[in-house]
Amino acid sequence: MALIISGIDVSKGIAIGNVHLLNRGAPEVFELKLKKHEIKSEIERFQDALDEASCHLRSIQDSIPEDTPTDIAAFIDSHILMVEDSMLRKVPVEIIKKQHCNAEWALKQQYDKLVSVFEQMEDDYLRTRINDVEHVINLIQQILKDKQYTAQIDEQPLKGRIVVADDLTPADTVLMQNQNIAGFVTELGGPLSHTAILARSMGIPAVVGIQDARALLQQEELVIVDGGTGMVLAGVGKKTIEDYRRRQRTQREARRKLRALRDVSARTRDGQRISLQANIELDEDVSALKQSGAEGVGLYRTEFLYIDREEPADEIEQLHAYLRIIRVLKGKPLTIRTLDLGAEKEFDPNFQGPLTQNPALGLRAIRRSLKDTDLFKRQLRAILRASASGPVKILLPMVTSQIELVQSLSILKQAYKELENEQLHFDANIPVGAMIEVPAAALSANILAKQLNFLSIGTNDLIQYTLAIDRIDDQVNYLYDPLHPSVLKLINLTLQAGRRAKIPVAMCGEMAGDTRYTRLLLGMGLQEFSAPPSSLLEIKQIINRSKVSELKKPAMKILNTTVPDRINTMVDALNDQSF
Numbered sequence: 001m002a003l004i005i006s007g008i009d010v011s012k013g014i015a016i017g018n019v020h021l022l023n024r025g026a027p028e029v030f031e032l033k034l035k036k037h038e039i040k041s042e043i044e045r046f047q048d049a050l051d052e053a054s055c056h057l058r059s060i061q062d063s064i065p066e067d068t069p070t071d072i073a074a075f076i077d078s079h080i081l082m083v084e085d086s087m088l089r090k091v092p093v094e095i096i097k098k099q100h101c102n103a104e105w106a107l108k109q110q111y112d113k114l115v116s117v118f119e120q121m122e123d124d125y126l127r128t129r130i131n132d133v134e135h136v137i138n139l140i141q142q143i144l145k146d147k148q149y150t151a152q153i154d155e156q157p158l159k160g161r162i163v164v165a166d167d168l169t170p171a172d173t174v175l176m177q178n179q180n181i182a183g184f185v186t187e188l189g190g191p192l193s194h195t196a197i198l199a200r201s202m203g204i205p206a207v208v209g210i211q212d213a214r215a216l217l218q219q220e221e222l223v224i225v226d227g228g229t230g231m232v233l234a235g236v237g238k239k240t241i242e243d244y245r246r247r248q249r250t251q252r253e254a255r256r257k258l259r260a261l262r263d264v265s266a267r268t269r270d271g272q273r274i275s276l277q278a279n280i281e282l283d284e285d286v287s288a289l290k291q292s293g294a295e296g297v298g299l300y301r302t303e304f305l306y307i308d309r310e311e312p313a314d315e316i317e318q319l320h321a322y323l324r325i326i327r328v329l330k331g332k333p334l335t336i337r338t339l340d341l342g343a344e345k346e347f348d349p350n351f352q353g354p355l356t357q358n359p360a361l362g363l364r365a366i367r368r369s370l371k372d373t374d375l376f377k378r379q380l381r382a383i384l385r386a387s388a389s390g391p392v393k394i395l396l397p398m399v400t401s402q403i404e405l406v407q408s409l410s411i412l413k414q415a416y417k418e419l420e421n422e423q424l425h426f427d428a429n430i431p432v433g434a435m436i437e438v439p440a441a442a443l444s445a446n447i448l449a450k451q452l453n454f455l456s457i458g459t460n461d462l463i464q465y466t467l468a469i470d471r472i473d474d475q476v477n478y479l480y481d482p483l484h485p486s487v488l489k490l491i492n493l494t495l496q497a498g499r500r501a502k503i504p505v506a507m508c509g510e511m512a513g514d515t516r517y518t519r520l521l522l523g524m525g526l527q528e529f530s531a532p533p534s535s536l537l538e539i540k541q542i543i544n545r546s547k548v549s550e551l552k553k554p555a556m557k558i559l560n561t562t563v564p565d566r567i568n569t570m571v572d573a574l575n576d577q578s579f
Contacts, residue, residue, distance in 0.1 A: 002235045005210050007185070009230035010196035013205035014248045015183025016241065019221045020158055021214055022165035022172075026138045027145045032102040039100060043093055046103035049143040053136070054083045060171045063178060075170040075194050082136045087114070104144050111137045131193045135169035162225055164217050173198045183225040185232055187213045199227075200534045203255075207232055258537040262293040266540045268522070270547045275528040276536050277333070279508055280325075289328070289533055293540065296332035298530025299395070299456070299508040300325065302339055302379070312375065318382035326390035335393040335456070335506075335530075336383050337435070338376070340365045365398030370407050380415040387427035395456055399434040399441055405451055435508075437461035442490035445497035455498050456530070459509025463487050482511045483567050488524075488559055495525045506530050518542045519574050523555025550577075 034042055061076045082088065087110065095106035111133065118130035142149045158179040167188040168176075173195055176184070181204065189195055189208035199206040205227035210216075217223060217234055224233040224244050233240065266274040277298030278289050289297070305313040305321060313321070325334055341364065369376035386392055396408050412432065419426050436442050437458035449455060459482060466486050469476045481487070491507075498505035506528035511517050513531030515538050521529070522543065529539060551574070558570050 002233065002237075002240075003216065005213070005216060005232045005234075007207040007210035007213075007230045007232065008190060009227055010189070010191045010193075010208050011199035011204055011206040012228040013183070013203065013251060014227070014244050015162060015205040015225040016244060016248070017160045017162045017182035017223070019217050019219055019223055020161040020163050020181075021217070021219050022163055022168075023214070026134075027104075027141050029104045029108045029141065031105040034096075034100045034102065036100070039097060042103055043096055045144070046092060046096065046106070049103070049140050050083055050089060052143050052147070053140050054080055056139070057083065057171060060174055064174060075198055076174060078194075079132065079136050079170060082133065083140070088136070088140070104141060107137060107140060107144075131167070131189065131195075132170070135167075135171075139169070139171075162223050164213050166214065168195050170194045170198050173202070173204070177202050177204060183207075183227065185210055185213050185217070185223075185225060187211055258541060261537050261540050261544070262291065264293070264540070264544070266543045268543055268546050268548050270549050272527070272548045274522070274543050275504075275506075276540055276543075277335070277506070277528070277530040278533045278536065279513075279530055280533075292533035292536040294332075294533060294536055296329060296391075297325065297334045298506050298528065300334060300336045302337060303341065306339055306341055315378050315382045315385075318379060319385050322382060322386035322392070323389055326386060326392070329390065331390060333391040333393060334386075335395050335433070336386075337395040337397050338366070338369060338379055338383075340397045341368045366396050366404050366408060367398070370404065370411075373411055376408075377411055377415050377418075380412055381419060384415055384419055384426035384430065385424055387430045388425035392427065393431040393433060393454065396432070396434045397458075398437055398461070399448065400438050401440065402444070402447055402451075405434060405448055409451065436490075436494045437509075438465045439490055442494050445494045446500060449497045449501035449503055452501075452503060454503050455494060455505045457491060457494055457505065457507040457509065457512075459487075459491070459507060459511035462490060462509065463511075466490060481564065482514070482517060483571060484564065485562050485567065488567075491521075492524055492559055499525065504528055513539070515539055515542055516571065516575065519546055519551055520555055520558060520571055522546055522548050523551030523553075523574070524559070525552075 057076055057080045061080070064076070088107075091110050092103065092106040095101065095109055096103060099106070114133050115130055118133075158176055158181045160180065160182050163176055163181050163184040165172075165184070165186050167186050168184060173184075183205035184199070185206070186195070186208045187210055191208075193208070196206065196208060198204075205225050207225055207227060207230050210232065213232075217232070221234055222241075224231075224236065224241065226232070226244070233244075266276045268274065275295055276293070277296045278292060278294040279299040279301075280289075280297055281301045281304065302318075302321075305318055322334070322336065363371060369379075380394070383392060383394055394412070396405070399405055399408075409432070416426075416428065431453035433452050433454035433456055434441065434448055435456050435458045436445055436448075438461065441448065442457075442462065445455060463480060463482055463484070464470060467479055467481065467484060469479045495505050504527065506512075507521065507526055508530040510531075512521070512526075512529045513535040515535065518529075518539050519542060529536075531539060554570065554574050554577075558567055558574070561567050561570060
């Protein structure tokens with residue numbers, strides 16, 4: 001009997017193979033009270049486990065083939081750094097000393113504390129970083145339970161298999177890629193987890209978020225994983241299997257053609273040049289730019305320099321972080337978004353201002369920066385100093401009013417003067433832009449545009465604020481709709497404001513990276529897309545097959561339509577056209 005299971009599509013492609021069930025869950029942890037004379041040896045046991053975890057991760061890193069993209073090694077390196085970080089090296093030791101408890105319990109308490117911090121974060125990408133903390137802590141817990149754990153990790157040949165697990169760590173993913181697995185299915189995870197990002201980078205078809213997958217699928221059972229639709233099929237007939245094998249061959253040919261576009265410019269059939277840039281978060285994201293053919297970085301998020309650490313990065317550390325990316329870009333532009341901290345992702349527990357029950361509407365982004373001008377100016381100085389080494393732009397997040405913009409530009413001028421007095425080099429004409437991610441900003445975009453060099457539409461928040469829904473809330477996320485008439489009108493208002501002010505308007509939200517909306521956005525007049533590197537080649541292919549002159553009229557008809565079902569039908573029809 002055929003079984004069709006739906007999950008979250010995180011890595012495109014079709015995999016067909018036999019199931020290998022992987023049971024590697026976190027061990028159960030109990031509290032044990034220690035006597036005073038036992039504390040020293042318990043701390044040593046904990047430190048030995050940390051060292052073993054670090055050694056295991058380094059051995060995996062050493063096994064990565066030389067021709068593998070460098071971002072894959074960087075993910076493993078981030079886990080190694082996590083093992084060495086004080087949040088795992090020092091804090092649990094202090095808990096052992098203070099509470100006279102076993103290492104496992106101390107480590108669990110630290111993990112629970114970190115979970116409570118990460119779960120309150122508004123930013124999807126940052127919130128999913130707790131998965132990586134969990135992966136590292138589970139590894140340490142397993143070693144504490146069994147000293148021989150790393151030597152006993154299953155080395156059964158997995159070539160051509162579909163691995164089914166509760167979750168996979170980046171280290172698991174690398175080991176399995178070395179063994180040429182066909183694909184994987186997990187019960188946990190999401191599209192922004194390191195494991196999902198690695199799967200996309202390595203071209204492994206993957207579906208995540210299938211509850212009870214290990215109970216639904218049997219060992220050695222033949223299954224089909226469709227990473228493009230999030231479907232997993234089991235118990236299907238020969239005809240269905242052959243159909244999916246044909247799709248596999250078609251997809252391989254399509255990927256080959258996409259790779260050939262890497263060094264081709266994005267230009268419509270009627271000659272309009274379109275800029276395609278990438279969104280990045282961490283240093284390891286930069287290497288993916290080479291494979292994507294990105295013309296620069298349209299959004300560089302800087303929150304990692306501030307959160308999950310005892311002290312925020314100082315000016316010099318920030319400067320070095322920016323310079324590393326500038327060197328890789330080799331003259332391509334880098335757009336740095338200033339810190340988007342706030343009540344829900346705050347590095348300083350003593351910061352003045354209560355934690356709000358609704359962080360999305362609280363003291364965050366540019367509001368937070370204007371509340372702590374010393375912190376803000378420190379980042380602006382670092383960005384300005386970096387601009388002496390390559391083309392850099394400053395992007396201000398969540399601007400809602402002209403007052404906030406005036407205040408931000410005033411602090412930027414103060415940073416100018418300080419650097420001039422210190423005789424430090426910077427680009428005095430550095431472009432400054434604002435993110436349009438709340439309805440108020442879109443409605444007043446014509447006013448903001450007069451004082452700026454560019455605008456960038458952040459569709460993730462713009463959609464959420466416009467429709468008053470949280471897209472990660474399962475009870476209301478069905479209302480999240482990029483094609484809602486109000487959302488499209490706000491995007492159009494912003495594009496019009498840019499044209500009137502004769503400044504460029506980019507889009508850096510997920511809508512820019514979804515190929516379903518590419519032709520509609522072209523017809524509306526968008527000329528700068530900033531998206532995840534993995535989606536840029538597909539977007540380029542659509543651009544190069546389109547005529548903007550033919551897209552304008554249907555795009556305007558969609559803008560003037562108010563019935564959601566009709567809008568969806570019209571967008572699908574637009575994508576089916578040959579122009």
